[in-house]
Amino acid sequence: MPQSSRQKRITGRVMHEFKHGELKSGRSGKGGPVKSRRQAIAIALEEAGASRDESPRRNRRNLNRTTTKEARGKTGQQEREGRTHVGAAGKRESTRPMQGRDARKPTAKGKRAAQSRARKADGYTRKELYAKAQRRHIEGRSKMTKLQLKNALGIR
Numbered sequence: 001m002p003q004s005s006r007q008k009r010i011t012g013r014v015m016h017e018f019k020h021g022e023l024k025s026g027r028s029g030k031g032g033p034v035k036s037r038r039q040a041i042a043i044a045l046e047e048a049g050a051s052r053d054e055s056p057r058r059n060r061r062n063l064n065r066t067t068t069k070e071a072r073g074k075t076g077q078q079e080r081e082g083r084t085h086v087g088a089a090g091k092r093e094s095t096r097p098m099q100g101r102d103a104r105k106p107t108a109k110g111k112r113a114a115q116s117r118a119r120k121a122d123g124y125t126r127k128e129l130y131a132k133a134q135r136r137h138i139e140g141r142s143k144m145t146k147l148q149l150k151n152a153l154g155i156r
Contacts, residue, residue, distance in 0.1 A: 007048035010066055013077055014044035022076030029076075080139065129153060 003011065017023040018040035025031035025039065034040050045051045049063030069075055129149035133141040138152050150156075 003048065003050050007050045007063070010048040010063075010070075011044040011050070013070075013075065014047055015040060017076045018044075020077075020080070022080055024076065077140075124150070124155070129155070 014023060018034055018037070021033050023034045023040055023043065025034050025043070034043065042051075046054065046062055047066045049059035049061075049066070051059060051062075054062065070078070073079070124146075126146040126149065129146060130141060132153055133144070133149055136153070141149065141152070144152065
């Protein structure tokens with residue numbers, strides 16, 4: 001059965017993690033980094049819910065688990081790049097009481113909150129944060145939002 005676009009994206013992310021040494025095996029990554037390309041492909045297909053060896057029910061479960069993992073920012077790639085979740089730009093932004101942690105669900109005010117935060121005089125523009133990230137050689141900085149750059153640089 002052909003993969004959906006979501007499954008292709010997940011497979012691509014897992015292979016990216018493998019190439020950069022971020023893909024871990026075993027429960028909670030305690031098995032150490034994956035060294036075999038075949039094992040990486042098997043993990044990618046399982047996370048994407050596209051494995052031939054799993055039942056359709058198990059594949060759906062794996063895909064839902066991966067989606068939750070990405071939403072919480074628990075993938076190896078997100079943790080290394082300092083991102084807190086996928087698709088932060090104007091979709092699921094944090095509110096002030098959440099102290100920079102990201103919301104779990106999309107909010108109606110998300111886009112407006114993100115825009116007002118960008119205009120707020122908090123001392124840094126995205127351009128300045130990007131320059132700092134460049135000096136510190138933070139990977140994935142070009143795709144990060146202002147909030148994500150702040151998180152990656154450890155600025156509160």
